[in-house]
Amino acid sequence: MMVQDPDTPVEKFNPALATESITRFIRDEVTKVGFTRGVVGVSGGIDSAVVAFLTARALGAENTYCISMPYKKHDPSARADAEAIAHALGAPFQTVDIAPMVDAYFAHFPEADHIRRGNVMARMRMIVLYDLSRVHRALVIGTSNKTEALIGYTTLWGDMAAAMWPIGDIYKTEVRILARFLGVPERIVSKPPTAGLWEGQTDEGELGLSYEEIDAILVELVDKRIPKDVLPERGFDREKVERVYEMMRASQFKRRMPLLPKVSTRSINHDFKYKRDWGR
Amino acid sequence: MVIKVGLGQIKPVLGDVRRNLETHLKVIEQAAAAHVDLLVFPELSLTGYYLQDLVPEVALDPGNSDVLQQLIDLSHRTNVDLVVGFVEVAADYRFFNSAAYLSQGRLVHIHRKIYLPTYGMFDESRYLAAGEVLRAFDTRFGRMGILICEDLWHPSTLYLMAHDGAHVLIAVSASPGRGLRRPDQLGSAHAWESINRSAAQSYMLYVVYVNRVGFEDGAMFSGGSELVDPFGRCLVKAKTFDEDLCFGEIDALEVRRARTLYPLLRDERLDLTLRELQRIYARRHQLE
Known part of the structure; x- marks a missing residue:
């Protein structure tokens, strides 16, 4: 279940x-x-x-x-x-x-x-x-x-x-x-929707995809964990799937804290593991 | 025998055993004032859930813990039996996700969580050792079993508890609520209700399900503790999301009545189950 x-x-x-x-x-x-x-x-x-x-x-x-x-x-x-x-x-x-x-x-x-x-x-x-x-x-x-x-x-x-x-x-x-x-x-x-970064900008215009299209692909890739190569068989446009996947991969750095070299026994981001709500 | 149970749906502080002990003491006093016989707290009620590297820091040795001793003493003074969740450190320094049954000044039983979820949002096996024993145990109110959260998602645990004689299944959890695509409730809450009702009516026993509330780094523990009778009917339902203390009755006669009407446990073929399990085990481990 x-x-x-x-x-x-x-x-x-x-x-x-x-x-x-x-x-x-x-x-x-x-x-x-x-x-x-x-x-x-x-x-x-x-x-x-x-x-x-x-x-x-x-x-x-x-x-x-x-x-x-x-x-x-x-x-x-x-x-x-x-x-x-x-x-x-x-x-x-x-x-x-x-x-x-x-x-x-x-x-x-x-x-x-x-x-x-x-x-x-x-x-x-x-x-x-x-x-x-x-x-x-x-x-x-x-x-x-x-x-x-x-x-x-x-x-x-x-x-x-x-x-x-x-x-x-x-x-x-x-x-x-x-x-x-x-x-x-x-x-x-x-x-x-617009990020408001320059005049006349719209998100969907800049991305070349509608949010409906992007979300439908993300739900398959992220939530359902369907392999991206399978999506074209399920009616998704291969080029669009590749673009969304690539945007996700290329932006992974934005979703992580800065890298630091692991050189000691316990290192922040590597194996010093505490939730932010520690003691809260 | 009819006993009064309390569902202590609390909001533990992550990694602060002293503050959580204070919360326990407060709720125990309220339950005692309401003449509760058995008060159940959620999984890891004394420590909080996402402990990670805090595990060794908050761990208690049942043989030498002033925190547990205070609770044991209180079970004597108030005459309320208690189930509390904590991190247990064993003599060999393994750490367990444990729940203890305390009664009349004695530590009656400890269950060490067997199935430690280590996938998706869960990471328990990285920090904790898995329990290796699954036993029902006798209390002054009859035979009971304790299971912790993920344990219940493995139907074998329920089967063993029932056939080991439990009339009351104490199911404690720290279950993060999730799933926003149902019209009525969280997907996870729906899943728990299904499990609890199914466990109760498959094995004709009471299920005392106690889940925690509060947030840890955005994980939302959603409460919804409940008491389900041996026919699978929900007798008491605690609030969703909020701390709560609610009461219900467990009547030994209802277990008898359910098992008389539906003698499924009587008819269970333990020998067949055992034989087939041995065969399946041998095949899986290529012993044949």
Whole structure:
């Protein structure tokens, strides 16, 4: 008998149960390390909206600091959507324009391409969130979902940096179900996902695959452990499967702590094994 | 004989035996005030679950442990029999995932977990030794057996306990909840309910299932402790996710009634089972 039948389709995802599990997770893991508050970088997109809603359920809206960190005029509606999320929750809201910081840096590197600029923006937001977490005596609640973490569609030490990832085991297509259950405004749920790193960017445009396609392949590879060579026989496009597999393989470094050479008897990351919740 | 059992669904702190002992003492006092006869705590209730390199640090020697002695003394003072989970260090310094039955100032029985899950999210065999003995034991309330979590996923353990005479199966666990694709409950909770009901009605015995709650590094122990009668009916159900202390009754007559109506244990062909097992064992180990 299986604990979870991985053949059960995504449509069977139970958002009420997910909400119950995740809010308890946030409350437990925040409070047992002596905190009562969280800061969430709210972009106006669905992932951060869902995390803000879940954090507000777990810790109370008054303890959920929603921080909008726009870069100049990228997607002006995103800023309004970010504020709408905080407003809907009745949560404290703060805007920090990261343009002066990012522009000051790139004044030294005017030739920098959009990848460098996107990474610096993501890491600048990390700096702001960690600084404000100190101000509010809060933990940084991350917004990475399972899909983007598995394919590495993230910036290391940027948007990935957080004390916890409440939706880190929830696929993007499940996040949409969860968002509707939580009452996230429909225009936020249905707008095209974007990392907001340059004007007009969309995730699916950049990846060349829809989230439905990516998640369907990830479920086969990760949850069901179907060998990738078998998937074309089951109706999956071989080229797409290879791309998703390769994104997953190539980004493994982002999901691990830095390597260190094992030269002593007991070494961090090798054989010095304690959970973070040691004594908690 | 009718006895009152308590399901002590607690939230242990990882690696802090003193704080967990305090939790035990508090719950024991509550159970004593409610005139409970037998109070069961979950797997590794004194230590927490994902111990890894903490195993040797939290291990207790049953022959020389002030923590266990306090609990043994308390079983005498309160007249509540106790089942507690801990890491046991043996004389040869092997460490076991153990559960002890304490009664009236005595350590009556220790069960060492036999099946240590070492796959997926579990890594027990890396840190712990596997128990090698499976026995029912006599208590002042009748014959019982203790199994720990993964033990129950091996039906042979249930079979042996039942045929060794257990009327009450004490099943303790630290089971991480998971599976979000059912309409009613976690996939893991559904699996446990199936196992407990099936064990109870296959072997006509009571199942006292006690699971823990709380989180360890994102692993979500989901509770849902329960008392299932020899007909497979759930008599008492503890909360999902939250700490809880709930009570139910075990009536020896119900075991008798179930086994009278369904004399399956009577009809069991132990000789056939043994013979076929010997054959299968020989084939598997190429002894033939």
